[in-house]
């Protein structure tokens with residue numbers, strides 16, 4: 001067995017590589033952490049080559065990459081670039097995890113929370129704030145699980161674009177874009193839905209108590225916002241499967257414990273082989289096994 005130290009190369013699009021991601025890396029068993037900030041796509045080739053051309057193919061599973069930063073779209077561009085520069089045909093690749101802004105691990109944890117309260121297949125769900133990086137991933141994972149998913153946005157056209165992109169990935173997905181920007185259309189949007197996951201911007205209230213008081217189909221409410229006022233009125237940030245008026249509720253901290261577990265497990269998983277790409281669906285699958 002190789003006794004080479006476990007090296008994680010952190011490629012962060014922000015000027016200062018995320019302290020949060022660095023702490024999780026160490027807690028996940030990383031022995032050497034090389035952190036690079038302000039990384040641009042044109043700089044990725046050299047960084048990847050440094051990772052894959054040093055150790056022999058048999059030892060490359062002791063080196064891995066983590067792509068992070070607060071801008072999820074920028075992280076996605078880095079991941080695409082990382083993949084271009086691996087040479088798997090020669091065994092020269094290392095595993096990589098994308099978790100820019102915690103989007104993959106947060107979405108996975110939210111959908112895991114929902115799955116604790118019933119089979120997701122056929123579940124009627126709505127993702128409020130469904131056009132953001134977290135919301136899009138939540139919608140993707142719910143659709144993969146066979147849920148009937150409404151994607152909510154203040155602009156229906158934006159939601160429609162998200163649904164189109166998801167349909168291209170999952171042709172048999174049951175997806176419906178809805179406008180959910182004011183009380184009248186929010187009430188219509190949640191009608192008949194049993195699961196609401198709110199993934200709106202920090203500090204934005206997406207669902208008020210008044211908007212949901214006449215909706216008898218609701219069973220589970222999950223809010224990912226940690227910045228008051230919270231995204232779903234009436235939920236407490238620490239709620240973790242807490243029943244309120246007959247509805248199971250989760251707040252951001254209630255989901256956060258699972259998110260942390262998934263994040264650590266995903267980093268640890270990188271060191272099991274040198275050919276993995278852990279994006280939303282892989283991270284979710286990993287969370288299912290925890």
Ligand SMILES: NC(=O)c1ccc[n+]([C@@H]2O[C@H](COP(=O)([O-])OP(=O)(O)OC[C@H]3O[C@@H](n4cnc5c(N)ncnc54)[C@H](OP(=O)(O)O)[C@@H]3O)[C@@H](O)[C@H]2O)c1
Nearest residue numbers: 102106129131132133134153154199200201202204224225
């Ligand atoms: N617990 C954790 O570990 C963790 C980790 C990451 C993120 N989060 C939280 O998860 C949530 C989603 O993150 P994100 O990065 O995907 O969010 P985001 O991109 O900032 O916002 C998501 C969506 O919210 C809507 N929105 C923006 N401003 C709004 C406003 N003033 N009023 C109503 N809606 C508004 C937008 O959709 P439309 O324009 O289409 O309406 C946007 O696409 C955030 O609250 C974030 O803090 C938690």
